[in-house]
Amino acid sequence: MxxxxxxxxxxxxxxxxxxxxxxxxxxxxxxxxxxxxxxxxxxxxxxxxxxxxxxxxxxxxxxxxxxxxxxxxxxxxxxxxxxxxxxxxxxxxxxxxxxxxxxxxxxxxxxxxxxxxxxxxxxxxxxxxxxxxxxxxxxxxxxxxxxxxxxxxxxxxxxxxxxxxxxxxxxxxxPSTPALTNNTASVLGYARFDWVKESTLVNQLSSDPDFLIESKPSDPNTFADRLGGSKFCLFEYKGGDVSGIGEALRFGCVPVVITDRPIQDLPFSDVLRWQEIAVFVRRSGGAVRELKRVLGRACWERHEKMRELGVAASRHFMWNETPxxxxxxxxxxxxxxxxxxxxxxxxxx
Known part of the structure; x- marks a missing residue:
């Protein structure tokens, strides 16, 4: 053979x-x-x-x-x-x-x-x-x-x-983060934003105690701790940094994608059921209020199942040394x- x-x-x-x-x-x-x-x-x-x-x-x-x-x-x-x-x-x-x-x-x-x-x-x-x-x-x-x-x-x-x-x-x-952490999710929402770009959403969330908003962490370990310690991870599509969406799934942090239109280029969109592993919130004038309402409902009704499915789906985002x-x-x-x-x-x- x-x-x-x-x-x-x-x-x-x-x-x-x-x-x-x-x-x-x-x-x-x-x-x-x-x-x-x-x-x-x-x-x-x-x-x-x-x-x-x-x-x-x-x-x-x-x-x-x-x-x-x-x-x-x-x-x-x-x-x-x-x-x-x-x-x-x-x-x-x-x-x-x-x-x-x-x-x-x-x-x-x-x-x-x-x-x-x-x-x-x-x-x-x-x-x-x-x-x-x-x-x-x-x-x-x-x-x-x-x-x-x-x-x-x-x-x-x-x-x-x-x-x-x-x-x-x-x-x-x-992925840029190390091995999985065992953190217990203690923050409702986490977002990593580039502060060079002005964002109304970032400014409004930065003073909200339910959210942890920061620029890029100083090292991958810190980023891993943030993902593992948050129930939801926020990503602004078309304007923000969405590169960590696969890593959020891997760490059990349900992605929340903020967008003003349907997203057509999500990775593996004809393989994964994205509506079951991520939350999509429309960007609008009352984005923060709508965001907290949606996350509050999802947290009680669907978060654990979405987190479980997201972790299962995260295997598709791994670039292994040996495939x-x-x-x-x-x-x-x-x-x-x-x-x-x-x-x-x-x-x-």
Missing amino acids: STTSIFRLLHLLLLQFSLSPVLAAHPKPLTSPYLSPATIHPNYQNMFKFFKIFIYNPNSTFPFTSPSQSLFYTRLQDSHFPTENPEKAHLFFVPFPSDLPPRSIARLIRSLRSELPYWNRTLGADHFYLSCAGIGYESDRNLVELKKNSVQISCFPTPAGKFIPHKDISLPPV EPFDAFYTLMYQLWLRRHTVRYVRRE
Whole structure:
């Protein structure tokens, strides 16, 4: 038996014993962090067994600008998913530097179109790429097809207008906190804000004894203590720092996302049932009053269950040195697997 076969067998055995206890004990959707709790396990197994990706060779080696991009690219290259036979590939990966100008990206796609047959078969619909800030709308045909057809993997949060829901994927940030703490939640709400940016909400909450508001803690251990000692963690979407949302889940601090519109680029939005693991509060003139009302109700009615489901879901945000079932890398691969069904145009003989 080959080394790869042994690795796959061990992985599948590990997966059978590593399913979330919430998923195993609560088959009903409302008691699971997953959108499709009955199908995620068999779909994941099929992904791990059969998924194949063809990686185009870049013209030169280059670094990515964000740690999550670098980790994903490295994990992908070291995994068993890549194939040297493009005819066996479900998807095609187009690697290019994060700071590559749009004109150069257009030239890259043009070369793929003219030199190889795979792009033209679906106009790029079975291709994907990494771009932390996302690709904007351009008039060049090559960029239009890349933007509208190919799967974009960008960083969370993605700038407005550069993320297409149900097609694109966002990368979860790399955690910065150490191991879990055993703190008892003693604060209703915690928020870490950049004080350079003016925020009415921050100014109003800073004098409220139920909330702990501070700028970035001096070290990761302090941040871990804050997360573990709070029932809810506040994040202002589009204007605040939302990079710690996955860490909040891991420490049992239910995320409270303050936003003035629906969020379309939440990590793993087609895997996790975000409404069951986070609270969403509309930003308005009476935001503080509404926030305290919602949290007061959630604290009594749903907090413990949301905290439990959030901890179960936090495994998907972990970037492990050696990839583990359902960690950040494999969940990203699972999302790509769900997007593998594309219309393949019939070739002309």
